[in-house]
Each structure stands twice: as C-alpha cells, then as structure tokens.
Amino acid sequence: xxxxxxEEEYRVLEAACECLIPRSDRGPGATAxxxxxxxxxxxxxxxxxxxxxxxxxxxSGRMGGEAGFxxxxxxxxxxxxxxxxxxEGSQSLPEREFNGPVVGxxxxxxxxxxxxxxxxxxxxxxxxxxxxRADTEFADLLYGxxxxxxxxxxxxxxxRDLLGWRAIGFEGDVQxxxxxxxxxxxx
Amino acid sequence: xxxxxxxxGSGPGGATVADVLTAAGWTVAIVEKGRNxxxxxxxxxxxxxxxxxxxxxxxxxxxLGPDPLIEPRTFRxxxxxxxxxxxxxVNSVPSTVGGGGTHADGKVPRFRPDDFRLVSRFGPQDGAxxxxxxxxxxxxxxxxxxxxxxVGVAGTDGANPFAGPRSGPFPMPSGAPMFxxxxxxxxxxxxxxxxxxxxxxxxxxxxxxRPACNNCGFCAFFGCPIHAKGDPVAMLRRAMAxxxxxxxxxxxxxxxxxxxxxxxxVDVVGPDGAARxxxxxxxxxxxxxxxxxxxxxxxGFDHPLIGRYLMxxxxxxxxxxxxxxxxxxxxxxxxxxxxxxxxxxxASRQAAAEGGLPWMRGGLVEHSGAALPILEAxxxxxxxxxPGLMADSPIRARLWAFIMQGEDLPYPxxxxxxxxxxxxxxxxxxxxxxxxxxxxxHVASDHYGPRLAAILKEMGAEWTAVTSSPGRGNAASPxxxxxxxxxxxTVRMGADPASSVVDPQGRMHDVENVVVADSSVFVTSAxxxxxxxxxxxxxxxxxxxxxxxxx
Ligand SMILES: Cc1cc2nc3c(=O)[nH]c(=O)nc-3n(C[C@H](O)[C@H](O)[C@H](O)COP(=O)(O)OP(=O)(O)OC[C@H]3O[C@@H](n4cnc5c(N)ncnc54)[C@H](O)[C@@H]3O)c2cc1C
Ligand code: SF4
Numbered sequence: 001x002x003x004x005x006x007e008e009e010y011r012v013l014e015a016a017c018e019c020l021i022p023r024s025d026r027g028p029g030a031t032a033x034x035x036x037x038x039x040x041x042x043x044x045x046x047x048x049x050x051x052x053x054x055x056x057x058x059x060s061g062r063m064g065g066e067a068g069f070x071x072x073x074x075x076x077x078x079x080x081x082x083x084x085x086x087x088e089g090s091q092s093l094p095e096r097e098f099n100g101p102v103v104g105x106x107x108x109x110x111x112x113x114x115x116x117x118x119x120x121x122x123x124x125x126x127x128x129x130x131x132x133r134a135d136t137e138f139a140d141l142l143y144g145x146x147x148x149x150x151x152x153x154x155x156x157x158x159x160r161d162l163l164g165w166r167a168i169g170f171e172g173d174v175q176x177x178x179x180x181x182x183x184x185x186x187x
Numbered sequence: 188x189x190x191x192x193x194x195x196g197s198g199p200g201g202a203t204v205a206d207v208l209t210a211a212g213w214t215v216a217i218v219e220k221g222r223n224x225x226x227x228x229x230x231x232x233x234x235x236x237x238x239x240x241x242x243x244x245x246x247x248x249x250x251l252g253p254d255p256l257i258e259p260r261t262f263r264x265x266x267x268x269x270x271x272x273x274x275x276x277v278n279s280v281p282s283t284v285g286g287g288g289t290h291a292d293g294k295v296p297r298f299r300p301d302d303f304r305l306v307s308r309f310g311p312q313d314g315a316x317x318x319x320x321x322x323x324x325x326x327x328x329x330x331x332x333x334x335x336x337x338v339g340v341a342g343t344d345g346a347n348p349f350a351g352p353r354s355g356p357f358p359m360p361s362g363a364p365m366f367x368x369x370x371x372x373x374x375x376x377x378x379x380x381x382x383x384x385x386x387x388x389x390x391x392x393x394x395x396x397r398p399a400c401n402n403c404g405f406c407a408f409f410g411c412p413i414h415a416k417g418d419p420v421a422m423l424r425r426a427m428a429x430x431x432x433x434x435x436x437x438x439x440x441x442x443x444x445x446x447x448x449x450x451x452x453v454d455v456v457g458p459d460g461a462a463r464x465x466x467x468x469x470x471x472x473x474x475x476x477x478x479x480x481x482x483x484x485x486x487g488f489d490h491p492l493i494g495r496y497l498m499x500x501x502x503x504x505x506x507x508x509x510x511x512x513x514x515x516x517x518x519x520x521x522x523x524x525x526x527x528x529x530x531x532x533x534a535s536r537q538a539a540a541e542g543g544l545p546w547m548r549g550g551l552v553e554h555s556g557a558a559l560p561i562l563e564a565x566x567x568x569x570x571x572x573x574p575g576l577m578a579d580s581p582i583r584a585r586l587w588a589f590i591m592q593g594e595d596l597p598y599p600x601x602x603x604x605x606x607x608x609x610x611x612x613x614x615x616x617x618x619x620x621x622x623x624x625x626x627x628x629h630v631a632s633d634h635y636g637p638r639l640a641a642i643l644k645e646m647g648a649e650w651t652a653v654t655s656s657p658g659r660g661n662a663a664s665p666x667x668x669x670x671x672x673x674x675x676x677t678v679r680m681g682a683d684p685a686s687s688v689v690d691p692q693g694r695m696h697d698v699e700n701v702v703v704a705d706s707s708v709f710v711t712s713a714x715x716x717x718x719x720x721x722x723x724x725x726x727x728x729x730x731x732x733x734x735x736x737x738x
Binding site: 019020021022023024026027029053054055056057058059060068069073076077078079081082085086095098099102129132139143144146147148150151152153156164165167168169170171172173174175176177178179180181183184185186187 | 236241369401458459460561565574584611
C-alpha cells in the first residue's frame with residue numbers, strides 16, 4: 001500500500017522512475033531499488049511521527065555502531081512550517097504565504113502523474129520517454145527525487161537492499177569505521 | 188538582569204568570542220536563530236549525535252538550514268537588473284548552533300603579510316576601493332597562534348614556502364593525504380608549483396578530548412559524526428563548561444536597541460514566536476557577512492557603508508577526467524593546496540598588463556575530487572545512458588579538480604541590503620545580495636584556468652573543463668548567483684569613520700559598545716578561506732573587550 005499516492009498513481013510513478021533509471025546489464029533499475037517508495041514516502045512524510053524528513057545519527061549500524069538512522073528527528077515548529085509548506089503547499093494559509101502562494105510537491109506530483117496518462121504503463125519505453133519529455137519541469141523534479149531514492153540512505157524508503165550503492169561500487173555511510181590512512185593514501 | 192554581552196550568532200566568530208569572554212569571567216547569552224544539533228541538549232558541554240553520513244539529509248533537505256522557503260535571500264547581479272532576479276538560497280552557510288563551521292571541511296590557512304596591505308604593496312585598482320587593513324600580520328600573529336590551538340589545526344611546519352612567519356608549530360601534524368592529491372601534488376611540483384598539506388581544522392590525532400578524523404569522506408557540507416572537526420565545537424564546549432553562557436537556539440535577533448549612541452541590548456524572537464528584550468552592556472554581532480549587515484540595517488543603523496563591498500571569492504573550477512580511480516570519497520574533502528596563484532609570477536604580471544590591470548591576484552588552489560553519488564547522478568542525463576554512466580562514474584570515481592578561491596576586489600556596487608518585498612517566515616525583510624565580478628576577477632580566472640588544466644593533463648587527464656562560480660553567462664540566470672560560501676567585507680574595518688563602519692578593534696564607530704566579530708569586517712578578501720582570519724580577529728576583539736591577552 002502506498003503511503004500517500006493512490007495505487008494507480010503509484011504504478012505510473014514506478015514506471016516513470018524505471019524509465020529515468022532503467023534496469024540494464026550494468027545494474028538494477030529504479031523499480032527493484034524501491035525508488036517509488038522513496039518518493040511516496042516523501043509525499044506522505046507527515047503520515048509518520050516523527051515525520052520522515054531527517055533520518056537520525058550518528059550511524060546506520062551498517063558499518064558498526066547503533067542503527068541511529070532509523071530514529072527520525074523531531075521537527076521544530078519552524079521546520080514543520082517549512083516542510084508542510086514544501087510538501088502540502090500553502091493552501092491559502094497566511095502563515096505559509098508570507099511571500100505568496102506555494103504549490104506543494106503533492107499537487108505537483110498529482111498533476112504530473114495525471115499528465116503522464118492512465119495508459120502510461122501500457123506504453124513501450126519510447127512512448128514513456130516521449131511523455132516524460134513533454135513535461136520537462138515534472139521530469140526534472142522526478143529525476144532529482146529518483147536520484148535521491150536510488151542513491152540515498154535506505155532508511156528513506158529507496159535504495160532497497162543497498163541495490164543503488166552496490167551497482168556503482170559505493171560503500172555508503174562508513175561511520176564509525178571510516179577509512180584507514182592506508183586506504184586513503186594507497187588504496 | 189543585564190548581561191555582560193549578547194552575542195548574535197554561534198558560528199566560528201561568535202563561538203570564539205564566547206570562549207574568550209567567559210574565560211575572562213563574563214556572563215553572556217548566545218542568540219542563534221538555527222537549531223541545536225551540535226551540543227547534547229542534556230549536557231551542553233558534550234557533542235550531540237545528530238550528524239551522519241547522509242547525503243539526503245545534509246545536501247537535499249536543509250538539515251542544518253537555512254531553509255530557503257523559510258529564510259529566503261534574494262539576488263541580482265546589478266541594480267540595473269531591477270529589484271531582484273532570483274529568490275532562494277544565495278551563498279548560504281548553515282544556520283544552526285555552530286554556524287558554517289559545522290559544514291566546512293575546514294581548510295584554515297592564515298593570510299600572508301601582503302594580504303593586509305594591497306594598496307601600499309601594489310597600488311589602487313580602478314572601480315574598486317582597495318585599501319590596506321588597519322592592522323598587519325604581525326599584530327594578528329599571536330591571535331592566529333591562539334586560535335590554531337583552541338580550534339585544533341593540523342598542518343606541516345615549513346611546507347608552504349610562501350607562508351608568513353609563525354611563532355610556534357602547528358598544534359597537530361597533517362592528516363593522511365588523499366590518493367588523488369598525491370598524484371596532483373606530484374604533477375604540480377613537476378610543473379614548478381609548490382603544493383603543501385592544507386592546514387585543516389580536523390584532528391589528525393586525538394586532541395582536546397575529541398578523536399582523530401577517520402577519513403569518512405562526508406566532510407564538506409556535512410556535520411562530523413565523530414566531532415573530529417574542531418571549529419567551532421571546541422570553543423562552544425569550553426564556553427559552556429564555564430557555566431556563564433545561556434545558549435538560545437531557534438532565537439532570532441531582530442534588532443539592536445540604542446539610547447544616545449550606546450546599545451542597551453537586543454530584541455529577539457524566541458522559538459515560540461514571542462518577542463523579548465535581552466539587556467546587555469555590550470552587543471557582539473557575529474551573524475556572518477550577509478546576516479550581520481542585515482541585522483544592522485534592521486536595527487536602523489545608517490552608516491552609508493553598511494552592506495557595501497561584499498566579496499565572496501571568484502571561484503575558478505577546473506576538472507579533469509582521469510584514466511584511473513581517484514578515491515575522492517575517502518578522506519577529508521581537500522588535503523592539499525597551493526599558493527602560487529596568489530603570489531603570481533612574470534607571466535601573471537604580463538597577463539594583468541595585457542588585461543589592462545595594474546596588478547592581479549588569483550587565489551588558493553584546492554586539490555580535490557567530487558565524491559557523492561546523488562550529486563553525481565543529477566549531473567548525468569536520465570534514461571538508458573544513466574546506469575552505465577553511474578557504474579563507470581567519470582565524475583565520482585575518476586574526476587580530479589582544482590578550485591581556485593580567486594581574490595575578488597571590494598567594489599562599492601557589490602553589496603547586501605534589505606529586499607523591499609521578500610520576507611522571512613518571521614516577517615522580517617530578507618537580505619538582498621547584489622554581486623557581479625569585475626575585470627580583475629575575469630582576467631585572473633582566464634589566466635589561471637588553463638594553467639590549472641595543464642596540471643590535470645600532467646596527471647594524465649583525458650579531458651579537462653573550466654567553469655566558474657559565479658558563472659559568466661546570463662546575469663539573470665541562477666548561475667550568476669555565487670556559491671563559494673566565503674562571504675566577507677560588508678561592514679568594513681578602518682581607522683576613518685568616513686571610509687569604514689567599525690574601528691580597527693571591530694567596534695562600530697557610531698555605537699562603540701557594538702562589536703562586529705565575523706568576516707564582515709574584512710577590508711579585502713585575500714585568496715584564502717576566511718575562517719581562521721575571522722576567528723583570529725574575533726579573538727582579538729574579545730580580548731580587547733575583556734582586557735585580556737591571547738594565551
Ligand atoms: C561546505 C562549506 C565548506 C566551507 N569550507 C571552508 C573552508 O575550507 N575554509 C574556510 O575558511 N571557510 C570555509 N567555509 C566558510 C565558513 O563556513 C565560514 O567562513 C564561517 O562559517 C563563517 O563564520 P561566522 O561565525 O562568521 O558566521 P556563520 O558561520 O555564518 O555563523 C553565523 C551564525 O549566526 C546565525 N545568525 C545569523 N543571523 C542571526 C540573527 N539575526 N539572529 C540569530 N542568529 C543569527 C546563523 O544562523 C549562523 O549560525 C565553508 C562553508 C561551507 C558551507
Ligand atoms: S572526513 Fe574526518 S573530519 Fe570530515 S566528517 Fe569525516 S571524520 Fe569528520
């Protein structure tokens with residue numbers, strides 16, 4: 001079950017992400033890495049308490065230390081104002097409109113996915129790419145988030161089983177182990 | 188209760204002032220608009236554990252602020268461009284307890300003696316108000332030495348042939364050289380340059396109760412998860428341990444109150460939105476070189492030079508693709524630098540003359556790679572080429588680069604003022620930056636860019652590319668917004684109240700119990716990162732206030 005999107009929107013989102021970061025002989029694509037879950041998790045960040053905005057610290061546990069990334073940070077009142085405005089839009093609320101209205105990510109995604117069309121998943125790759133190229137603003141937004149979902153820490157919902165990092169030989173968060181002086185200077 | 192001092196800003200400048208004043212027995216409040224992710228809220232003498240190797244949190248989601256939706260700045264290249272061409276993030280450094288010291292990868296070289304006396308050494312430049320500083324290197328040296336010890340700086344004595352004289356050794360030896368730097372240093376030396384290990388505010392050995400850096404690679408733009416970076420956690424922890432500091436995070440200083448040319452304290456807005464007044468004998472402003480003039484203007488101070496002479500460094504960025512892995516994800520972001528392009532030579536003097544300049548200066552050159560995958564991915568196109576590009580990784584795994592922090596001159600037209608319309612979430616006018624590089628910066632960049640590319644080719648580069656920040660194209664495009672994070676010069680220091688805002692000790696000429704203790708006071712930008720020099724100046728200003736001497 002998606003966190004914020006409808007099932008139908010989620011399917012279009014997943015197909016669009018796969019088009020941006022496709023599976024190939026060089027590695028898995030966005031679908032296998034759960035990139036759509038990253039985007040859906042951002043859109044629905046306030047369905048969780050604390051909201052899924054900032055993973056905790058100082059370590060994830062993958063290289064030793066505690067699994068601190070799993071404990072998300074509480075937001076302050078002003079942090080919440082910023083992130084609700086960014087995600088939900090200003091919704092005519094005066095405290096969010098001190099510099100004018102803000103269109104939120106939820107609305108941009110809802111409209112962008114709608115414009116890709118209910119038949120998006122039925123198209124071949126060229127057809128999907130053409131739809132994405134027809135709305136470069138939405139494609140740019142989605143690509144930025146897809147990169148975060150593919151290559152960001154898995155606690156945010158993407159990079160499932162570290163597939164994104166493994167495909168590119170990236171070790172990810174290395175604290176508290178770090179790198180030895182020898183590994184730094186004479187790898 | 189009247190405090191001895193209210194310090195606005197908890198970055199390297201404010202933290203240093205708090206350290207010196209509390210050691211002298213003063214009772215202070217530190218007003219910081221950002222959140223506290225640096226010190227343990229249950230025991231403010233200990234570091235917190237909020238920092239992490241997390242590219243989403245630090246690079247995509249404004250964990251350390253300022254969030255441009257809440258605290259936008261505005262930009263235009265010149266007054267001819269109308270009220271503004273851009274609203275958002277303009278050369279910001281973190282807004283958080285610790286300020287930009289939390290993000291910085293901490294190359295902290297000292298300036299050299301010539302950097303304080305450009306006019307007497309080289310003469311004036313058309314269009315720029317170049318001036319000598321009202322103090323020289325020798326006067327600042329004891330403060331450089333003190334803050335190198337209090338921050339914890341690692342370096343190699345005698346390695347930089349161009350450095351000014353030192354009264355003592357670096358507190359720590361240099362840390363491990365990055366592999367890519369070992370190759371670029373050798374290539375630069377073959378071409379006659381003089382690279383050296385960057386003096387760095389990160390522990391190479393356990394120091395001051397904090398561990399040695401373990402080379403995690405998430406350094407520039409990230410807080411250090413193990414607090415091996417000394418600046419400014421070391422000074423803040425010491426100040427907290429005196430019990431004489433009230434740290435007020437999430438609290439915005441909205442104005443300095445004055446009665447008959449003396450400040451009586453600071454109006455603040457707390458985390459709950461409630462306004463209150465902090466009465467104090469002295470006010471120290473260390474809000475950074477964009478927010479400091481903003482606060483002075485919000486306070487109604489009217490010296491005509493407040494905000495003028497903004498400098499940010501004109502960065503020349505030269506990248507090369509290597510036929511080998513550079514391992515830039517291992518280690519501090521930069522381990523080596525060279526000064527040759529500040530010092531100049533016959534070829535640069537000839538290029539200056541051909542460019543119509545009496546003289547010109549480049550800047551410190553940082554030897555570095557590009558490390559992290561989200562940033563890399565966004566530089567590649569989407570679609571079928573993406574997986575192969577990410578796996579082959581010409582940017583993350585195989586790129587090496589030089590960033591020259593080119594000295595930019597103090598032009599009166601480059602400035603910070605209050606935007607007439609755009610506000611922050613608390614309702615206060617945003618800072619507006621007007622900035623355009625001049626002929627000096629462009630001639631220097633054009634001269635040194637190809638020379639840096641030649642070093643990359645000597646390393647074996649298969650391709651090279653030269654760019655700059657700010658970009659040199661359309662003045663209305665976002666690329667015209669500088670991204671150097673080195674803001675200086677907006678509250679100029681000098682002996683003459685007609686040509687400077689603060690006196691040689693950092694006190695405002697007009698309101699002498701207001702002291703400015705950050706890089707706003709710089710007279711010229713030098714070609715070096717500003718932090719060690721601003722911290723040394725802040726220590727000096729605090730010692731003058733307290734009547735103490737550097738340790
Ligand atoms: C990624 C990165 C790398 C860097 N690398 C280097 C480097 O290698 N070498 C170098 O020399 N420099 C470097 N810098 C620059 C360095 O961070 C700054 O020079 C330094 O932080 C400036 O210190 P400061 O104390 O003057 O101001 P800041 O660090 O900007 O601190 C000012 C503080 O004041 C607070 N504040 C502002 N206005 C108000 C207000 N009205 N009320 C309350 N609080 C307020 C802000 O929130 C902020 O926390 C780097 C910066 C970044 C971001
Ligand atoms: S590279 Fe070193 S100083 Fe930088 S964040 Fe990692 S451990 Fe800290």
